Amino acid sequence: MKLSFQKLFFILAFMFGLIAVMVFAKSILIPLSMALLISFILLPVVKKLESWGLNKLLAAFLSLLISFLIIIGGITLFSAEIVSLSDQLNDFTGKIMNTLSDAIVFINGNINFIEDLNREELVEQGKEWVKASSGSLIQNTFSSTASFFTGLVTTIIFTFLLLIYREGLTKAFVAFGDNQNKLTIFRMLKNIQSVGKKYLSGMFLLIIILGFANSIGLWIIGIDSPFLFGFLAAILSIVPFIGTTIGATIPVLYAFMSSDSLWVPVAVMILFWVIQTIESNFLNPKIVGSSLxxxxxxxxxxxxxxxxxxxxxxxxxxxxxxxxxxxxxxxxxxxxxxxxxxxxxxSGDDNEKHKTSKWTEKMKGWLKLK
Structure with a gap:
């Protein structure tokens, strides 16, 4: 076996160059990538509208409008609960400062790393720090919101363009291959579109199932705004591993700060542990994992x-x-x-006998064991 350092160098250079482009051009590539996935799931809707006699422009516009109205409807549905939670933010800030102050005073009483530590002064200093940092927090929030809406508008525009120019783009990609490979390239593009569509539709179904399961469980426990926290945790589950943890932590902290009983946050922890166990072992592999x-x-x-x-x-x-x-x-x-x-x-485990023998013969050919 010969190792070509020239090929290895070109591969590494290509990888570093690709990552550099992705970093420096992320303001364009992120909306374009999101638009690509969204266009995959909206493509059946557009084709259905076109079969009813609508042209490409109107069909793409209506599909985006329907998606936009669904999102606005969901935000409107939870807007009252969001306003209610924002009104409780000051009370939660006071409770958090008192809890942290009690913990610091307790630790200092046992270790004594600061002399004459006063709990009331500590709480006041914490409140002053929150007020002092609120200005930068508002500024950062405004900047993040502006960036988010800019990316959202760009994503919508890219999605619309991808939907109306899909046939021309497909023909352009197919034209890169010779006559023998055109059908292969077309099949590859169809498979890519199928994977993206199945992934997004599977994630949407999984969010609906998890949202209702979380919400009903939180409602039984007695948490305020159960549907808001339930669907928030379900939406955050889009981010693998980390999103599910954050989605469970938020309602647990809310239950800890809003309830005087310790069993309430413990019950919320148990609820999300059970639901995440079922989601990881049964729901996600069946609904989303099969498409990926x-x-x-x-x-x-x-x-x-x-x-x-x-x-x-x-x-x-x-x-x-x-x-x-x-x-x-x-x-x-x-x-x-x-x-x-x-x-x-x-792992190479295949249930179909003929596929196993086929792969065995192919591996023998690669390893020259025939």
Missing amino acids: NVNALVAILSLLIGASVWGVAGMVLFLPFAAMLKVICEEFDQLKPIAMLIGNDI
Whole structure:
């Protein structure tokens, strides 16, 4: 086996160059990537509207308008609960400062690292620090909100353009191949679209199931605004591993601050532990996992790389992109080992006998064991 350092250098240079482009051009690539996934799930709606006699422009516009109205309806539904929670924020701030002050005074009483530590002075200093930092917090919030709406508008525009120019873009990509490979490229593009559509539709169904399960459980326990916290935790589950933890932590902290009884936050913790166990072992593999077919190692790497390159958006986008990369690699003989590394069937377990024998013969050919 010969190792080509020239090829290795070009591969590493390409990878570093690709990451650099993704970092410096993320203001364009993130909305474009989001638009690509959204267009995958809206494509059946657009085709249905076009079958009713609408032209491409009107069909794409109506599909986006329906999606926008659904999102606005969801925000309006929870707006009253959001306002109610914002009114309780001052009370929660006072409770948090008192709890932290009691903890610091208790630790200082046992370790005595600060002399003459006064609890009331500590609480007042904490409140002054919150007031002093509120200005920068508001400024950062305004900046983040402006960036979010700018990205949202850009994503909507990109989605609209992708939907109306989809046939021309498909023909352009197919034209890159020769006559023998045009059908293969077209099939690859259809498979990529299928993976994106199945992933988004699966995530939407999973959010609905988890949202109602969380909300009903919180309502039985007696938490205020159960549907807000329930669906917030379900939406945060889009981010693998980290999102589910954050989604469970928020209602637990709310239960701890709003209830005088300790069993309430404990019951919320048990509720989310049970639901997340069911989601991780049964719901996610059946609903979302079947559409991705990505093993856990690649999923974790996608999460870490996406977070380092694009932040939260990368944590959401890089996992379905890994599944799409697997589809692309499966169409090229030189890249099939990469597809095998990404796939969930890396252990080689296959239930179908003829497929197993086929892979065995192929592996024998690769290893020259015939």
